[in-house]
Amino acid sequence: MESVFSELYERHIDTVYRICYAMMGNRQDAEDAAQSVFVKLMRSKMTFQSVEHEKAWLIATARNHCRDEYRRWWRKKVVKLDSGMPDEQHSGSLPQHEMMDGMRRLPPNHRLLLYLYYYEGYKLLEIAKMLKMNINTVKTRMRDARKRLKLELGDDFFD
Numbered sequence: 001m002e003s004v005f006s007e008l009y010e011r012h013i014d015t016v017y018r019i020c021y022a023m024m025g026n027r028q029d030a031e032d033a034a035q036s037v038f039v040k041l042m043r044s045k046m047t048f049q050s051v052e053h054e055k056a057w058l059i060a061t062a063r064n065h066c067r068d069e070y071r072r073w074w075r076k077k078v079v080k081l082d083s084g085m086p087d088e089q090h091s092g093s094l095p096q097h098e099m100m101d102g103m104r105r106l107p108p109n110h111r112l113l114l115y116l117y118y119y120e121g122y123k124l125l126e127i128a129k130m131l132k133m134n135i136n137t138v139k140t141r142m143r144d145a146r147k148r149l150k151l152e153l154g155d156d157f158f159d
Contacts (some may be wrong), residue, residue, distance in 0.1 A: 008040055012055055015120065016062050022115040023066035023108040033069060037062045056130045063112055063131060070108055101154035110145035117142065 016037050021030035040061055048054040108141055116122045116130075124142065128135040 007043065008041075008054060011051070012058050013038075015055060016058050018119070019059055019062040019112065019115065020066055021063060022103075022111045023063065023070065025108075033062065033066050036065055040065070059116070059130055060132065065078065066108065069096070098153060099149075102149050105152050106145060106148055109141065110148060112143050114145050114149065 013034065017034040018032055020033035020037070021027065024030045024033055037058060041058065045056060047059065103114060106114070113127065116127050117124070122130070124138050125135055127133075128138040131138070
C-alpha cells in the first residue's frame with residue numbers, strides 16, 4: 001500500500017504543486033498546500049479508475065484546498081515575498097517573465113484556468129468536468145481571465 005501511494009505521489013506531485021503555486025502565489029504556501037492534498041488523499045482511501053482519474057481528483061482537491069486557504073481571514077494580511085511561478089527558472093526571455101508577473105496578479109481562479117489550459121494542455125471541456133463546472137462558465141471565465149491578463153500586460157505585449 002505504501003509503495004502504491006509513493007508511486008502515485010511521484011507521478012503527480014509536480015502537477016499538484018504547480019496548481020497550488022498558481023493559486024497560492026508563493027512557494028511556501030504551495031508546498032504546504034500540496035502536502036495537505038496528499039494527506040487528504042491518504043485519509044480518503046480513494047480508489048481510482050485510471051491515472052487520469054487520479055490526476056483529475058488531485059487537481060480538483062488542490063483547487064478546493066487552495067481556495068479554502070485563500071479565503072481564510074489571515075491570508076488577506078500576508079505579504080507575498082516569493083517572486084516567480086515554478087517554471088520561471090526555465091524562461092530565458094523577458095516576455096515569459098512578464099507573462100508570469102501578469103499571471104501572478106490575476107485572481108487565483110483565473111490563474112488556475114489559464115494554467116490548466118496553457119501549461120497542462122487540458123481542453124475546456126476537460127477543465128469543466130475536472131472542476132465540476134458548466135462548460136459555458138469555464139468559457140466565460142477563460143475569456144475574462146485572458147482579458148484581465150491582457151490588461152495586466154498591456155497591449156504592447158501582444159503586438
